[in-house]
Amino acid sequence: MNFSESLFIIGSNTSEQHPVFGTMLRRAIKNRGVKLIVADPRRIDMVDFATMHIRQNPGTDIALLNGLMYIIIEKGWEDKAFIEERCENFDEFKATVMQYPPQKASEITGVPVGQLYQAAEIMATTKPMAVMWAMGITQHIVGVRNVMTLANLQMLLGNMGKPGGGVNPLRGQNNVQGACDMGGLPNVYTAYQNVINDEARLKFARAWGCDEAPRTKEGLQGTSSNGLPSTVGLTVTEMMPGILTEKVRALYIMGENPVTSDPDSAHIRHCLEQIDFLVLQDIFPTETAEFADVLLPGVSFAEKTGTITNTERRVQMVNQAIPEIGQARQDWAITAGIAMKMLEGQVDQPETRFVKMDAPWAKWNYTDSSDIMSEINALTPSYTGITHSRLLKGERLQWPVPALDHPGTPILHTKGFARGKGKFMPIDHVPPPEMPDDAYPTILSTGRVLYHWHGGAMTRRAKGLMEVYPEAMVEVNQDDAVKLGLDGKKRVRVTSRRGSIEALAWVTDRVPPGMVYANFHFPESSANELTIAALDPVSKIPSFKVCAVKVEIVE
Amino acid sequence: MAINITINGKQIEAQAGQTVLQAAQQNGIEIPTLCYHKDLSPSGNCRMCVVEVKGLRFLQAACVAPIYEGMEIQTRNDKVVADRKMTLEMMLANHPQDCITCEVSGECELQDLAYEYKAQAPYWGSKGTRYPVNSDPNPFIRVDMNRCILCRRCVSACAEIQVRNVWGVAHRGFDEQIVAGAGINMLEARCESCGQCVAYCPTGALSNKMNYGAARAHQVKRVTTTCSYCGVGCNFDLLVKKDKVIGVASNANASVNGLALCVKGRYGYDYIHHPERLTAPKVRRYLVDGTVKPKGHHDVTTGQPNPWDWVESDWDTALSFVAKKLKNTRDTFGPDTIGVLTSAKCTNEENYVMNKLARQVIGTNNIDHCARL
Numbered sequence: 001m002n003f004s005e006s007l008f009i010i011g012s013n014t015s016e017q018h019p020v021f022g023t024m025l026r027r028a029i030k031n032r033g034v035k036l037i038v039a040d041p042r043r044i045d046m047v048d049f050a051t052m053h054i055r056q057n058p059g060t061d062i063a064l065l066n067g068l069m070y071i072i073i074e075k076g077w078e079d080k081a082f083i084e085e086r087c088e089n090f091d092e093f094k095a096t097v098m099q100y101p102p103q104k105a106s107e108i109t110g111v112p113v114g115q116l117y118q119a120a121e122i123m124a125t126t127k128p129m130a131v132m133w134a135m136g137i138t139q140h141i142v143g144v145r146n147v148m149t150l151a152n153l154q155m156l157l158g159n160m161g162k163p164g165g166g167v168n169p170l171r172g173q174n175n176v177q178g179a180c181d182m183g184g185l186p187n188v189y190t191a192y193q194n195v196i197n198d199e200a201r202l203k204f205a206r207a208w209g210c211d212e213a214p215r216t217k218e219g220l221q222g223t224s225s226n227g228l229p230s231t232v233g234l235t236v237t238e239m240m241p242g243i244l245t246e247k248v249r250a251l252y253i254m255g256e257n258p259v260t261s262d263p264d265s266a267h268i269r270h271c272l273e274q275i276d277f278l279v280l281q282d283i284f285p286t287e288t289a290e291f292a293d294v295l296l297p298g299v300s301f302a303e304k305t306g307t308i309t310n311t312e313r314r315v316q317m318v319n320q321a322i323p324e325i326g327q328a329r330q331d332w333a334i335t336a337g338i339a340m341k342m343l344e345g346q347v348d349q350p351e352t353r354f355v356k357m358d359a360p361w362a363k364w365n366y367t368d369s370s371d372i373m374s375e376i377n378a379l380t381p382s383y384t385g386i387t388h389s390r391l392l393k394g395e396r397l398q399w400p401v402p403a404l405d406h407p408g409t410p411i412l413h414t415k416g417f418a419r420g421k422g423k424f425m426p427i428d429h430v431p432p433p434e435m436p437d438d439a440y441p442t443i444l445s446t447g448r449v450l451y452h453w454h455g456g457a458m459t460r461r462a463k464g465l466m467e468v469y470p471e472a473m474v475e476v477n478q479d480d481a482v483k484l485g486l487d488g489k490k491r492v493r494v495t496s497r498r499g500s501i502e503a504l505a506w507v508t509d510r511v512p513p514g515m516v517y518a519n520f521h522f523p524e525s526s527a528n529e530l531t532i533a534a535l536d537p538v539s540k541i542p543s544f545k546v547c548a549v550k551v552e553i554v555e
Numbered sequence: 556m557a558i559n560i561t562i563n564g565k566q567i568e569a570q571a572g573q574t575v576l577q578a579a580q581q582n583g584i585e586i587p588t589l590c591y592h593k594d595l596s597p598s599g600n601c602r603m604c605v606v607e608v609k610g611l612r613f614l615q616a617a618c619v620a621p622i623y624e625g626m627e628i629q630t631r632n633d634k635v636v637a638d639r640k641m642t643l644e645m646m647l648a649n650h651p652q653d654c655i656t657c658e659v660s661g662e663c664e665l666q667d668l669a670y671e672y673k674a675q676a677p678y679w680g681s682k683g684t685r686y687p688v689n690s691d692p693n694p695f696i697r698v699d700m701n702r703c704i705l706c707r708r709c710v711s712a713c714a715e716i717q718v719r720n721v722w723g724v725a726h727r728g729f730d731e732q733i734v735a736g737a738g739i740n741m742l743e744a745r746c747e748s749c750g751q752c753v754a755y756c757p758t759g760a761l762s763n764k765m766n767y768g769a770a771r772a773h774q775v776k777r778v779t780t781t782c783s784y785c786g787v788g789c790n791f792d793l794l795v796k797k798d799k800v801i802g803v804a805s806n807a808n809a810s811v812n813g814l815a816l817c818v819k820g821r822y823g824y825d826y827i828h829h830p831e832r833l834t835a836p837k838v839r840r841y842l843v844d845g846t847v848k849p850k851g852h853h854d855v856t857t858g859q860p861n862p863w864d865w866v867e868s869d870w871d872t873a874l875s876f877v878a879k880k881l882k883n884t885r886d887t888f889g890p891d892t893i894g895v896l897t898s899a900k901c902t903n904e905e906n907y908v909m910n911k912l913a914r915q916v917i918g919t920n921n922i923d924h925c926a927r928l
C-alpha cells in the first residue's frame with residue numbers, strides 16, 4: 001500500500017471492519033494524495049475520503065467490473081506487455097468482456113455511463129492501483145467469480161505481483177488466516193497440503209501413526225479404517241443441513257456460534273435441535289449453548305499463549321497475561337484431553353480405530369503451546385522457521401518462512417504467479433438468488449458496525465461499547481422512510497421468507513432507496529434471522545449480502 | 556549530504572535536512588520535549604526543547620530548527636535550563652497541583668520534567684480549576700482540560716494518525732482551549748473513540764475512563780500481545796493488576812499499528828472478566844443420570860429437575876462423556892458422521908490440534924471454521 005498511487009475498495013467497509021487499516025488508507029490519501037475509488041451500494045465512511053463513489057446495485061459486481069474492463073480495452077488502456085508476457089487466455093476473456101458495453105453495464109448496475117468512464121480513466125492513469133476487498137465480495141453466490149473478476153482487472157491493468165498493486169483480501173476474524181493455514185478446512189492439512197493428494201496423506205499418516213492406505217468409505221470395517229480419509233470433508237454450511245439427514249450425528253465446536261453467525265438462524269436452530277450430541281467449547285454460554293450437551297470452558301486471549309496470523313500472513317504472539325479464570329482450561333489442553341481419552345486403552349481391532357502411538361508426531365501429551373508449534377514446524381513447509389522463541393525476540397515473520405534462519409516473505413508472487421502464467425477467466429454476471437418482488441420489495445444487505453464484533457458474544461459484554469451502540473439498528477433511506485410513514489416513529493419490522501426481526505431504524509443516506517442494511521451483533525434482532533442460505537457453488541460461502549425483505553413500521 | 560555541526564562542544568556529522576533534535580537524538584544526546592512526538596508533525600509551540608545556538612539572539616526550538624554547516628549548539632547550559640524551568644513553571648501556574656489523585660501520575664511527561672527541572676508552581680497561578688472535570692460523556696475517554704498544557708498533540712494525533720479531525724484549538728491568549736468540533740462533545744464531533752489522542756496526550760488532560768482509579772503505573776504488569784478482534788493484527792500491552800486485566804495501552808514497538816488502535820482493541824477488553832464467563836464444565840442432567848437424551852431441546856426451567864438441566868461437573872467427568880460419545884458415534888456410524896468446527900478466533904496451535912483430532916483420532920475431514928461468514 002505504501003507504493004500505491006490509487007486504491008480501489010470494493011465490498012469492504014474498511015474503516016469499520018479493519019479500523020486501523022482504514023486509518024492507514026486515510027493517511028495515504030491525505031499525506032500522499034493517493035486516489036481512492038469506492039464501489040459500494042452504501043455510502044460507507046471511506047466514501048468521505050474517496051475521489052469517486054460508484055454505487056452499484058447489490059449483487060452486480062461482475063457486470064460493473066466487466067463494464068469497466070470493456071472501457072479499458074476500448075480505449076487501449078490495457079497493459080499489453082504484461083498481458084503478453086505473464087498472462088494467458090486473454091482472447092477468450094476479452095470475448096466475454098465485450099458483451100458488457102457501458103450502456104448494458106449501466107443498466108444492470110445502475111451506475112451512470114459517465115461514471116464508468118471516469119472510473120476506468122482513473123484506474124488506467126494512476127498506477128499502481130491496489131484492490132482491497134472483503135466479505136462484500138465473497139458473500140454472494142458468485143463470490144469466487146467476483147474474486148476472479150478482480151484478478152482479471154488487475155492483470156488487465158498490469159497491477160498484479162507489484163508492490164502497491166495486487167488484489168488484497170482483508171481477513172475478517174483475527175486468525176482466519178491461521179485457521180486456514182493450520183488445516184481448519186475440509187480439503188487441506190496444514191499449509192494447504194491437499195487431502196486428496198496421496199503424498200500429503202501419506203506424510204500425515206506416517207507422522208500421526210495412521211495406516212498408509214486411505215480410510216475406507218465408511219471407515220468402519222477392516223484394518224484400513226485406521227487410515228486417513230482421502231476425500232474432502234463437509235463444510236460448515238453442509239454440516240448443518242447434514243444433521244437433518246443423519247449424515248452428521250455429533251459436532252465438536254470450539255469458539256464458534258453458528259446460531260448467530262450462520263445465515264437463516266431459524267434453520268440452524270432447527271438443525272441443532274435434531275443433533276445427537278453437541279460439545280461446545282467457548283468462554284461464554286452463547287446462543288449455540290442452548291443446543292449443547294456438554295459445555296467446556298476455554299480461555300480468552302488474555303489467558304493464553306500462542307500465535308495468530310494476520311491478514312498479511314504475519315505470525316504474531318498472543319501472550320498469557322492472567323491465569324485461567326475459574327476452572328477454565330487452555331483450549332489446546334481441552335482438545336488434547338478429549339484426544340487422550342479417546343485413545344486411552346485403544347485396541348487394534350477391525351471394529352474400531354487404532355492410532356500407532358510410537359509414530360513421530362502421534363503424541364498428545366504436549367507440555368505447552370510452543371511444544372505444539374514444534375510439531376507444526378515439522379509438518380508445515382510455510383511455518384518451518386516460525387518458533388515462539390524467534391517471535392519473542394521481536395523478529396517479524398510473514399510466511400512462508402522455510403527455515404529457522406529465513407527472514408520471512410513480505411510480498412508474494414513478485415516474479416510470477418503461483419501456477420505459472422496468470423490466467424484470465426471469462427466470467428459472466430449472474431443475478432442474486434433472491435431478488436425483490438411485490439411481496440418482498442426491498443433488498444437487505446448485512447454486515448458489521450465499528451463498535452461490535454460478529455455474533456457480539458464479546459462486545460455485547462463490553463460496557464463502553466454497549467453505551468455507544470446499545471441495540472441493533474437497521475439503516476433505512478430517507479425516501480423509503482417517508483414512504484413508510486416512519487415520521488418520528490423509531491422501530492421497524494423487517495421480514496423475509498425465513499424470519500422476522502424488529503430493530504431501531506436509522507434513517508440515513510448511507511443506503512440507497514430500496515435497500516436496508518442490518519447487522520448480526522444482537523441475537524434478538526439479528527440479520528441472520530432473515531438471510532438466505534444460498535451458497536457459492538465453489539467456496540460454499542453464503543449469500544449474506546443480498547436477499548429480499550419487506551419493511552414495516554412497528555406502531 | 557553530510558553536514559558538520561557541534562553539539563555541547565562535540566563535533567558531529569549529521570545529515571542535511573535534519574532538525575537539531577533529530578541530529579542530537581541520533582547521537583545519543585537527550586533534549587527534553589513535550590509537544591513534539593516523532594509520529595506527529597512538529598509544531599514547536601511548547602518551548603521545552605529550546606537550545607542555544609551560537610550567533611542567534613533567541614533560544615531555538617530544537618524540534619523545528621534546521622541544522623546548517625558549522626552550527627554550534629548548547630543543549631543544557633544554564634541559560635537553557637533556566638528557560639526550560641520557566642516554561643514549566645508557566646505551565647504549572649495553570650495546572651492543578653494534585654498529582655496525588657491524578658489518573659496518570661507516574662506516567663506523566665509534565666510531572667517527570669517538572670521534577671527533573673525542580674520547577675515550582677508560582678503562587679499567582681490559576682491552579683487550573685477553570686474547566687469542569689470529566690467534562691465529556693464519551694464512555695472511554697476522560698477529559699479534564701484543567702490538566703491540558705496546549706501542546707496540541709491530541710489535535711495532531713486525531714488529524715494525522717486517525718485522520719478524523721475531532722480536536723481543534725479555540726480562543727486565544729489565556730482563554731486558549733482544546734475543543735472537540737465547534738465546542739460540542741466528542742461523539743457529536745464524529746469521534747471514533749479510538750483513543751489515539753489519549754495515547755499521545757503527555758498529561759492527564761485526556762485519560763482512559765474505564766480504568767480511572769484502577770491502578771498506578773508502578774502497580775501494573777504490562778504484557779505485550781496481539782488483538783483478539785480483527786485480522787489487522789494490532790499489537791498492544793495488556794495492563795494487569797492482581798491477575799486482573801485493567802486496561803490496554805499502546806506499545807511503540809507494534810509492527811503493524813504503532814501506537815494506533817481502534818475502539819474495540821483499546822476499549823473492548825472488559826468481556827474478559829464478565830460474570831457470565833463459563834468457569835466450570837457443564838453437562839446435561841440426562842448424561843449424569845445415564846438416561847436417553849430427550850427429544851428436541853427443552854431449555855426450560857420448571858423448578859423440577861429436568862433431564863435438560865445443566866449440571867456443573869469436574870473436567871475428568873465432562874471429558875469422559877465427550878470422549879465416550881464421540882468414540883461410540885465414530886465406531887457405530889462411521890467417522891464422517893462427526894463434524895468439527897474449529898475457530899478463526901483461536902490460535903494456530905489450537906487450530907492445529909483440532910485438525911489433528913479430526914483427522915488422526917476421529918478419522919474424518921469434516922473440519923471447518925467460519926472463515927466464510
Ligand code: SF4
Nearest residue numbers: 713746747749750752
Ligand atoms: S478518540 Fe480518536 S477519533 Fe476520538 S478524538 Fe481521540 S483521536 Fe480523534
Ligand code: SF4
Nearest residue numbers: 782784785789817820
Ligand atoms: S485494534 Fe482494532 S484494527 Fe487493530 S486488530 Fe484490534 S480490532 Fe483490528
